[in-house]
Amino acid sequence: MTESDSVAKQKADDVLIAEFGMSRPLVVQWTLVSTVGVLVSLFGFLLMYHGVTGDAAVTEFAFTPDTGWWNLGLTLLVVAGLSFGIIFPHELCHGLAIRAFGGHPRYGFGVAYFVFPYAFATTETRFTRNQFLVIALAPLVVLSVVGVPIMLVFEWTWLAIPLAMNAGGAVGDI
Numbered sequence: 001m002t003e004s005d006s007v008a009k010q011k012a013d014d015v016l017i018a019e020f021g022m023s024r025p026l027v028v029q030w031t032l033v034s035t036v037g038v039l040v041s042l043f044g045f046l047l048m049y050h051g052v053t054g055d056a057a058v059t060e061f062a063f064t065p066d067t068g069w070w071n072l073g074l075t076l077l078v079v080a081g082l083s084f085g086i087i088f089p090h091e092l093c094h095g096l097a098i099r100a101f102g103g104h105p106r107y108g109f110g111v112a113y114f115v116f117p118y119a120f121a122t123t124e125t126r127f128t129r130n131q132f133l134v135i136a137l138a139p140l141v142v143l144s145v146v147g148v149p150i151m152l153v154f155e156w157t158w159l160a161i162p163l164a165m166n167a168g169g170a171v172g173d174i
Helices: 003-013 024-053 070-086 087-102 129-153 156-167
Strands: 106-112 117-121
Touching: 003 129, 024 129, 024 156, 070 156, 087 117, 087 129, 087 156, 129 156
Parallel strands: none
Antiparallel strands: 106 117
16 A cells, blocks of 8 residues: 555545534424433333332332421432432543543533533544444443442432433433
8 A cells, every 4th residue: 555545545534424513403302302311211220120129119209298398309409419410420431431542531511502501521532433432322331330230239219310310311422
C-alpha cells in the first residue's frame, strides 16, 4: 500500500456518518419516551425485587390515615434527590468509557428550549462505531449490573428509583 492509498483510506474512515441536532419535537419525543422508560423500568426492577425477595410490600402503593403530610413530603424529596443524584454516576460512566478509549471527557449541563434540563459528557475525540456503542451504553449496563445485586442483597427497594431513572435517562444513549 502506497502512502497516498493510506491517506485515502484514512480519509474514507473519517467520513461523518450522521450529525446530531436537537430540535423541539425531538426533545418532546425523548421526554415522553424517557418517562415511559422510567415507569416500565421501575415496574421491572420492583417485579424483579418481589420475585427474588418475596416481599409483597413493593406491590402495595397505599397511604394509610396515619401517614402524615410530612412523610409524603419527605418521600417526594428523597425521590427527587435520588432522581437528580443518579445523573452524576451516569455521566461519570460515560466519561470513564471515553477515557478508556483515549479521549478526554468534558462534562456539563444544559436546558433545551428553556424547559428540559439535561446533562452530558462529551469529547473531541472520534471513536469507532463499537467504541461509541460501549461509551453510549456504559451507564445503563454498569449501573444496572452493580445496582441490581446491591438492591437485592441488601433488600433496598428504594434503589429501584435511581435504577429506573438511569434506565429512563438512557433513552438518548440508546
